[in-house]
Structures are given as structure tokens and as C-alpha cells.
Amino acid sequence: MNRPHSLYIHIPFCHKLCDYCDFTKLQYFRKFAIPYLDALEKELKQYDIGMLQTIYVGGGTPTALDDDLFEKLLKIIHRYSIGAYEYTIEANPESLSESKIKLLKKYGVNRVSIGVQSTDEKVLKAINREHNYEDVKTAIRLLQQYGIDNINVDLILGLPHSSKSLLIKDLDNLTSLGIRHISCYALTIHPHTVLYNQGYKELEGDEMRELYDTVNNYLAKKDFDHYEVSNWAKNDGVSYSAHNINYWANMEYYGCGLGAAGYIGDVRYKNTINLDKYLKGEYVEEKETLTIKDKYTYEIMLRLRCNKLGLNIQSIKEKYGVNLYDKWETIKELINEGYLVQHQGEIYPTYEGMMILDQIILKLI
Ligand code: SF4
Incomplete structure (x- = not known):
């Protein structure tokens, strides 16, 4: 049996919880993160992981870990990362310190995806983000100084107080920093989030479409290629996300960590989102064995995205x-x-x- 060539690892901890967030995440406490990393290490060992091409560590906020735990995480992954040509870690600007960037360099991380969402102070405050635009600039410049210039930034379209002109300002700010990849996601209001409870509404279809067109027209002029529904990369052949292209190609991948999803053989699985269960080693919560028809449906749904x-x-x-x-x-x-x-x-x-x-x-x- 061919083994998957991609690995996703989920680190669910964040210092501050954002008002729109529906991801699997928990308030960061060191006392939870220590056993979490032990459980993660055991989970990884359960799989017969061979040579990998891509690794993606997402969250939550992997960089929310204290430096010693962050290094422990990178050490756990190290045995799997040898030979992987793309190794990405998600980060938030305020927690991407120089000491963490040195660790990224030491352990061979060559791509960083930063949750920026907006560069406007008022917008960031309205969604309870911890960083400001100065933090974004500092983090990106430091990464570049250390030779990690394969950088993605995430933006969210339709946030409270945002507008088309602020979006253009975001794009001006970010492209002037020399980043090579931008992901833009439409704000979705999920039940039980703070924005939902505040009664904030998603943009109507036409309004959202106008924002997508704004991004697309702007980035096309800066030589970015719109290669997936929500993703633009510098048209240089090396800035596309290889890991995500593997997902969209309907390729198999290991998924480890709280709430992570994976696809191995004929099975798509989803891990528990319950930390107690996860720490006890009860990792997988749901399994879906795919029929040929399911596989065809996934193939159409995924490949047509890109x-x-x-x-x-x-x-x-x-x-x-x-x-x-x-x-x-x-x-x-x-x-x-x-x-x-x-x-x-x-x-x-x-x-x-x-x-x-x-x-x-x-x-x-
Ligand atoms: S940092 Fe990311 S994962 Fe954490 S609460 Fe905010 S949006 Fe959610």
C-alpha cells in the first residue's frame, strides 16, 4: 500500500480567543500543553509514517507554546520532516518572536503562514485579535532576515468595520512587505461565536463578490496568480502551497492532533475535539469508509477548487x-x-x- 506523503498536525492552543473563531482551539495553559505534546508524539508513532513531502502544523496557534515546548514540538516532528520539501507552521504575528524564528530555522521549517486577518487597528480590536500592524511588519521582516521568505498571510473579508478601501490598504501593506502568498476567506458567522451573539451578519453574496474581485484585480497587477478559490500566490512557480495542492488533488494525508482530519487508504477520519479523550489516547472519533462514488465526489469537489x-x-x-x-x-x-x-x-x-x-x-x- 502506498503511504500518504503529507502530514497535518494540529496544535489547538491560543493565548486569546478571537470573536469569530470556530476552529478547534483552547485557551493556552502550559499544564495542558505538556501532556498534549506527549499524546501527540504517541499518536504520531501509531502511524507507519514513511518519507513525507509536505508537513503542515496548524492550529490554534502553534507559536502560542512557550519556547521550550515549541522546541519540544519541533523535535517530535523532526524525525518525520527529514526529506519533506515543504514544512509549514502557522503563526500569529505577536507570538512569532526572534527566538521562535531561530527554532524554525534550526528545525528546517521553510514556510510560515501568518494569521493577519486585517492590518487595521479598529478591525483587529473588533474581533479580539492580539496583534497590530507593527507586529505583522516585525514578524515578516524577522522571518525574511532569517531566510524564511516563503510566507503566507491570511486575510478575512467582511469583518466588522472593514470596507473595500481598508481591504486595499491591507493589500498595499502586505504586498509592500514582499510576501509571496495570500489567502482570503469570507467571514462566516458560526453559531456560539461572539460575533454571532452580537448579531453581526455576514455580507450578502454581491458585496462579498465585490471584495473578492477587488483582491483578485489588485493582486493580478502585482503578478499574483489566483490558483484556488481563496488563494493567490506569486507567479514564480515556487510560492504555491504544495501541502494544500495535495489536499485539492484528493491525495491521502495523515492528520494528527486534537480535531485533526486525515485520509488514509479508503478511510477519511476525524479526531476527537475532547482534550480529556485525546490525552487518554482516544484519538479518532469518526471514520468514513469511502465508496467509489464518495471518492469520485471528493475528486470533483476538491480538484475543481484549484x-x-x-x-x-x-x-x-x-x-x-x-x-x-x-x-x-x-x-x-x-x-x-x-x-x-x-x-x-x-x-x-x-x-x-x-x-x-x-x-x-x-x-x-
Ligand atoms: S488565533 Fe486562530 S485558532 Fe486561535 S482563536 Fe483566533 S482564529 Fe481561532
Whole structure:
């Protein structure tokens, strides 16, 4: 059996909890983080992990750990990271200290994804973020000084007090710092979050679309390539997220840590979000054994997110027994309307297609 080439690790701790957040996260306490890392180490050892291509450590906030625990985490991962060509860690600007960056360098982390969300003070305060734009600048410059220049920043569109002009300011600020990758996500208001309880509403479709277009037009002029629904990378061939491209290619991956998801063999699984259970070694909470039809659905849903992958008509037929030519009238219509393009037996989404991806997927599955 081929073993997965990617590993996701979840570190759920944060110093401060943001008002919109629906991720698996916990207030950081050292006394919880110590046994957590022990449990994580045991969980990793349960899998027969071979040579990896990509590792992604997300959260929560991995850099929320104290320096000694952060080093312990990097030591735990070290045996798996040898040979991986992309090793990413998520960070928040205020906790990305010089001492942590030295550790990133020492243990071979070569990509950092920073949760910026906005560079405007009022917006950041409104969502209970701990950092300001000065922290962002300091963190990015320090990373670059230490030779880690493969940097992503996350932005959220539609936050309280934000506007199109503030978004342009964010893009001005961030591109002037020489970052190579930007992820922009539409704010979703999840039940039980502070913003939900405050009655804050998501933007309507047209308003959100205008913000996406603003980002896309701005970044296109700066030589960024919109290669996935929410992701733009410098058009230099080396700034795309290899780890995420593996997800979108419907490739298998190990997922370890509280609430992490993984995909191995025919099984997609999700770990518990209960810390007590996790610490007792009761890692996996849900398992879904995939049928051929499920795998086909995932393939369509994931591959069409990214215009670097494409749906190969021949390989879909061989893998899933589905002949996309049976749906050719629908596909042709989507091509004529400018939502898909066909190139040498492969189908790719256009920017317009990515904006209505859910509708396209429904037509193809
Ligand atoms: S730092 Fe990230 S994971 Fe932590 S609360 Fe904020 S958004 Fe959620």
C-alpha cells in the first residue's frame, strides 16, 4: 500500500480567543500543553509514517507554546520532516518572536503562514485579535532576515468595520512587505461565536463578490496568480502551497492532533475535539469508509477548487468508472458560459467558475 506523503498536525492552543473563531482551539495553559505534546508524539508513532513531502502544523496557534515546548514540538516532528520539501507552521504575528524564528530555522521549517486577518487597528480590536500592524511588519521582516521568505498571510473579508478601501490598504501593506502568498476567506458567522451573539451578519453574496474581485484585480497587477478559490500566490512557480495542492488533488494525508482530519487508504477520519479523550489516547472519533462514488465526489469537489490540477477525463473513467462525456452537454454549457475551460482532455475552473463552484459541483456529481 502506498503511504500518504503529507502530514497535518494540529496544535489547538491560543493565548486569546478571537470573536469569530470556530476552529478547534483552547485557551493556552502550559499544564495542558505538556501532556498534549506527549499524546501527540504517541499518536504520531501509531502511524507507519514513511518519507513525507509536505508537513503542515496548524492550529490554534502553534507559536502560542512557550519556547521550550515549541522546541519540544519541533523535535517530535523532526524525525518525520527529514526529506519533506515543504514544512509549514502557522503563526500569529505577536507570538512569532526572534527566538521562535531561530527554532524554525534550526528545525528546517521553510514556510510560515501568518494569521493577519486585517492590518487595521479598529478591525483587529473588533474581533479580539492580539496583534497590530507593527507586529505583522516585525514578524515578516524577522522571518525574511532569517531566510524564511516563503510566507503566507491570511486575510478575512467582511469583518466588522472593514470596507473595500481598508481591504486595499491591507493589500498595499502586505504586498509592500514582499510576501509571496495570500489567502482570503469570507467571514462566516458560526453559531456560539461572539460575533454571532452580537448579531453581526455576514455580507450578502454581491458585496462579498465585490471584495473578492477587488483582491483578485489588485493582486493580478502585482503578478499574483489566483490558483484556488481563496488563494493567490506569486507567479514564480515556487510560492504555491504544495501541502494544500495535495489536499485539492484528493491525495491521502495523515492528520494528527486534537480535531485533526486525515485520509488514509479508503478511510477519511476525524479526531476527537475532547482534550480529556485525546490525552487518554482516544484519538479518532469518526471514520468514513469511502465508496467509489464518495471518492469520485471528493475528486470533483476538491480538484475543481484549484486551476493547477484539472479533471482528467480519462483518469476519472479509469479510477471511478464515470464517463464525463456522458455529462458533456452540461460541461459544454459551463465552458460556453465561461465557468470551465477544457485543455487536452482536462477540465479546469476559471475565476468565474471558482466563484460559483458549489453550483458546478452539483451539476457534475
Ligand atoms: S488565533 Fe486562530 S485558532 Fe486561535 S482563536 Fe483566533 S482564529 Fe481561532
